[in-house]
Amino acid sequence: MKYLITGGAGFIGSHIVDELMKRGKQVVVYDNFSTGKKLFIQHHRDNPNFKLVKGDVLDQNLLNKSLAGIDFVFHFAAHADVRSGFENHEIDHIQNLEVTQNVLEAMLENGVKNIAFSSTSSVYGDATVHPTPEDYPFQPTSLYGATKAAAENYIYTYASYYNWKAYIFRFVSWIGERYTHGIIFDLMKKLKENPKQLELLSDGTPKKSSLYVKDGVEAIFTIIEKAEEQINIYNLGHTEVLTVDQIAGIILDELEAHPTKKYLGGKVGWKGDNFFVHLDTRRLNKLGWKPKSTIEEGIKKTIDYLMEDPNLFK
Ligand SMILES: NC(=O)c1ccc[n+]([C@@H]2O[C@H](COP(=O)([O-])OP(=O)(O)OC[C@H]3O[C@@H](n4cnc5c(N)ncnc54)[C@H](O)[C@@H]3O)[C@@H](O)[C@H]2O)c1
Structure with missing residues (x-):
């Protein structure tokens, strides 16, 4: 099997690349480096199984050429910023x-x-069932969630038309090595800028689940190896949830920082944000997967990673 990964130089995509390379597969990374980094994939540069195409997925000609001879596409390129859609x-x-x-x-x-596709818990919006199962309806409250839901539907349709196999993963927030965006990054950056006061966008009570990247990669490969439907839709998440205040508390303890906290918002941090994100992963658990790291352990590993390279905050 020969694999192409759109967004293969990004946080999650580059870990998929590592896993495929470890398994001795031929891998093409297709990335425009808008948020991806050469640093995340450069260790494969001299491996004959590895090829990099610097290109935009909007460039249909280059994309068509790059998919020649490919058996499996991981489509992970996206505008992975939920906030900006408003x-x-x-x-x-x-x-x-x-x-x-x-x-x-x-x-x-x-x-x-x-095809394997990186979707999101944002497709469920402000779900009223927690943990939220895969058959909960799409009720996105952000254009990010809305377009991911639409993209899932496009994949469903093409897979049905042409009898393809599709894997759709609805992720909670990923954390861990190579993490470059999200609440831990934002709070650490704010603390660097002002160690005396930490501003939180919400009132600290929103509840979020997260998944450590190595557990997430293991989940993805478990699904691809074991899921038997033609179109396979799976939540990827954790049994645990932490409030924004708890996440901030772990960061402050780890950094031994003692700022005052200033709460800027209410029940959500921004327009389109969701107060409670917790996905039901029983479908995935039945395939034999469960996370090995607690969310707290994942946050600590993320902090260690971010502390190692101050350039990441530039
Ligand atoms: N990180 C999370 O917590 C999370 C949660 C839910 C869903 N997702 C989804 O998982 C996927 C990966 O997210 P990530 O956190 O690794 O983000 P990321 O920004 O680190 O990775 C995205 C990659 O896609 C590339 N890219 C973006 N637009 C492109 C384009 N038009 N053409 C070519 N390359 C392009 C970027 O350069 C980057 O390397 C995304 O689809 C995202 O929506 C991520």
């Missing part, structure tokens, strides 16, 4: 939905029959 109504549509259709068209052009 101000900018175009970006999620282009970077999450149009790019997905480009990938699907390139697969069709090249006869590729397998």
